[in-house]
Amino acid sequence: SQTIHQWPATLVQPVGSPLSLECTVEGTSNPNLYWYRQAAGRGLQLLFYSVGIGQISSEVPQNLSASRPQDRQFILSSKKLLLSDSGFYLCAWSTGNEQPQHFGDGTRLSIL
Amino acid sequence: GQQLNQSPQSMFIQEGEDVSMNCTSSSIFNTWLWYKQDPGEGPVLLIALYKAGELTSNGRLTAQFGITRKDSFLNISASIPSDVGIYFCAGFNAGNNRKLIWGLGTSLAVNP
Numbered sequence: 001s002q003t004i005h006q007w008p009a010t011l012v013q014p015v016g017s018p019l020s021l022e023c024t025v026e027g028t029s030n031p032n033l034y035w036y037r038q039a040a041g042r043g044l045q046l047l048f049y050s051v052g053i054g055q056i057s058s059e060v061p062q063n064l065s066a067s068r069p070q071d072r073q074f075i076l077s078s079k080k081l082l083l084s085d086s087g088f089y090l091c092a093w094s095t096g097n098e099q100p101q102h103f104g105d106g107t108r109l110s111i112l
Numbered sequence: 113g114q115q116l117n118q119s120p121q122s123m124f125i126q127e128g129e130d131v132s133m134n135c136t137s138s139s140i141f142n143t144w145l146w147y148k149q150d151p152g153e154g155p156v157l158l159i160a161l162y163k164a165g166e167l168t169s170n171g172r173l174t175a176q177f178g179i180t181r182k183d184s185f186l187n188i189s190a191s192i193p194s195d196v197g198i199y200f201c202a203g204f205n206a207g208n209n210r211k212l213i214w215g216l217g218t219s220l221a222v223n224p
Binding site for chain 1: 115142143145155157200209211216217
């Protein structure tokens with residue numbers, strides 16, 4: 001069966017520090033991968049999606065970037081975090097376009 | 113970005129009661145999905161609907177894909193305390209099969 005792992009579960013970072021959140025999927029090949037941010041426990045905002053290695057689509061201009069160095073690995077990064085980057089970050093995968101997405105347990109990011 | 117109109121925004125019910133929530137859109141959708149999110153976790157897929165008029169059950173949950181393809185509803189029968197959480201509708205509209213469009217969620221509280 002397929003599983004998705006996200007880490008860390010919780011992260012507290014100072015303003016201006018770098019960020020790296022990692023997500024890996026097991027039990028499937030060539031998945032679509034997604035990064036979402038959820039503010040205040042409601043409303044999921046799509047940040048990035050990827051349909052293959054090295055292929056990244058950005059949905060909103062921001063202080064974040066994403067990379068997919070391997071088929072089942074998706075990384076969310078920032079060079080310098082802003083206070084507004086605080087939130088709950090969720091990684092998800094699907095078997096392809098127009099297919100249900102399956103989520104990891106999320107990373108709670110707090111910027112001080 | 114586009115969002116689905118999900119209602120009600122919140123519900124507070126007694127254990128054993130039935131629950132109904134719905135989602136509407138101004139555009140036609142090809143797929144409707146219903147998710148549940150527990151605090152501090154990622155959304156979990158409950159039901160997926162792929163065809164207009166389709167009615168699908170998952171235990172005490174039943175969801176329908178509206179015949180106009182612009183709405184969907186989720187019913188929960190005989191609610192129990194573990195039904196507490198936020199329920200999200202989501203879907204793929206006919207114009208974009210890569211980006212999942214989300215409702216803002218229905219927060220459900222169950223009084224034992």
